[in-house]
């Protein structure tokens with residue numbers, strides 16, 4: 095076991111931090127105030143190797159699984175809204191990679207990023223007004239009409255919704271089957287019947303575009319069904335005949351992506367912590383340096399400890415995901431839950447420490463406090479994360495009991511996943 099970052103990881107962290115300081119921070123306030131998409135930063139991130147296919151390939155090659163979470167934390171240290179605008183297309187690419195055929199992946203994933211000359215964006219659209227946490231209740235329908243799929247429905251709160259070049263949309267093919275009757279479709283730019291609806295005005299991550307996506311008689315070629323017709327038919331047949339669901343695969347995939355969201359949240363917490371240290375270093379309380387006040391030391395120690403413990407959960411989960419160690423105890427969800435809660439708590443706590451100035455728009459804590467909230471909400475709310483962890487822990491417990499029972503009975507059963515991990 096080795097907790098130290100290697101030379102490559104340290105250099106990459108410094109590179110990301112320099113990008114965040116020199117390119118993101120100078121325009122963070124402007125894009126926050128204007129709620130504008132930071133195209134110039136996305137372009138520059140491409141030049142620095144921090145956006146697009148090269149970036150995905152590089153972070154994917156790290157055997158420890160740390161480069162991705164390092165990049166997420168450092169970019170969000172710069173500005174969470176801009177960082178999401180830079181790398182939000184990764185969600186659509188992940189959706190295509192998870193469900194698409196090799197040909198579909200080769201065709202559509204590059205289109206989520208475009209080229210150095212022509213930047214493109216992707217959007218991944220699942221959530222609806224009545225179905226976010228409760229994903230089985232999606233109402234957007236996809237009906238086969240000759241050699242076209244026809245999509246109808248409204249997606250809400252979609253990152254890059256309406257401005258993306260590629261929309262990956264999850265829709266219901268057979269509503270009686272719940273989530274097992276759903277499929278993913280790719281919709282290219284300019285397809286009639288896809289319109290941007292209301293653009294959301296948000297308290298935080300304002301540089302990231304969030305909008306409704308309205309689908310009305312949206313016709314796409316049959317080949318835009320991710321995975322293809324045969325695979326969908328097999329899945330529907332299995333569901334109709336009551337065979338075992340593949341839902342646990344989806345759960346396992348989410349476990350792998352959640353540490354990235356946790357790392358993103360921690361970038362905000364770390365930024366708020368570092369700024370507060372620097373600010374207090376210049377303050378005196380009754381002619382004593384503020385950092386020598388034990389009352390203040392108590393709070394700062396708690397903030398530092400909480401951030402570090404959340405970071406360790408993120409690093410562990412990311413390492414497990416990269417090395418194929420099953421997160422059967424919900425380790426991915428734990429990392430996202432803890433990092434989101436720590437970030438909201440840390441920004442609030444640091445504001446209390448700084449006092450009324452922290453409430454003003456002149457103080458950077460005000461923005462970090464606003465940016466923090468979303469990490470308890472999207473990509474699985476904190477409450478839903480707790481349910482996932484609790485269910486996975488219970489399942490792991492049952493497996494261990496079963497294994498211990500078989501062992502006591504003199505069998506030689508295979509080691510359960512949880513014990514192996």
Ligand SMILES: Cc1cc2nc3c(=O)[nH]c(=O)nc-3n(C[C@H](O)[C@H](O)[C@H](O)COP(=O)(O)OP(=O)(O)OC[C@H]3O[C@@H](n4cnc5c(N)ncnc54)[C@H](O)[C@@H]3O)c2cc1C
Nearest residue numbers: 218219220221225226227251252253304472473474475477
């Ligand atoms: C800025 C932003 C960007 C987003 N980007 C995307 C995107 O790109 N693509 C996409 O598809 N979606 C996106 N979302 C949607 C987001 O993922 C959902 O809003 C989120 O998953 C919550 O789902 P919901 O809106 O249905 O809320 P609900 O599920 O209605 O939740 C409401 C409240 O009820 C709680 N709750 C729900 N079920 C339970 C339960 N069983 N037990 C205990 N508590 C429960 C929740 O925790 C929450 O507190 C985005 C949202 C925002 C705000």
